[in-house]
Amino acid sequence: MKPQTLLAPALALVAMACMDTSFAITKTVELPPDGIALTASPLPGYQKAQENCTRCHSAEYMQYQPPTAPRAYWDAMVKRMKVVFKGPIPEEDMPAIVDYLVKTYGNEQSK
Numbered sequence: 001m002k003p004q005t006l007l008a009p010a011l012a013l014v015a016m017a018c019m020d021t022s023f024a025i026t027k028t029v030e031l032p033p034d035g036i037a038l039t040a041s042p043l044p045g046y047q048k049a050q051e052n053c054t055r056c057h058s059a060e061y062m063q064y065q066p067p068t069a070p071r072a073y074w075d076a077m078v079k080r081m082k083v084v085f086k087g088p089i090p091e092e093d094m095p096a097i098v099d100y101l102v103k104t105y106g107n108e109q110s111k
């Protein structure tokens, strides 16, 4: 038997194994909780936070902050993202973002 005659069925088997999508489907269903979006708000900072704050990580990080955190804490947080992690956050958008964050995740929540 020529080596080529053995190679063809072997390749076909490998191709079949690769086309088995059951693994991929399971993966899609069990997504880690990382697609967490920012809480919707009519505040102007909501849109700006979406543009500037979910580029590197999901909104999960915001949710883990203490609900007692005051405005100064969020102000420092936004500055930290810009200065330490070099987030391209426009200076003029920062007050609106802080306002949205403290009213949505911090100690100025209305609920």
Ligand code: HEC
Residues within 6 Å of the ligand: 049, 052, 053, 054, 055, 056, 057, 061, 062, 065, 077, 078, 081, 085, 086, 087, 088, 089, 097, 101
């Ligand atoms: C350039 C990437 C980048 C951008 C843009 C960015 N972050 Fe972050 N952020 C990070 C990194 C990296 C960490 C993880 C720091 C760590 O693990 O200590 C982080 C962590 C956090 C945390 C968790 C607390 C902490 O200090 O680690 C919060 C809250 C947070 N970011 C909020 C924001 C907000 C609000 C914005 C928008 C103003 C923002 N991030 C934009 C990179 C970014």
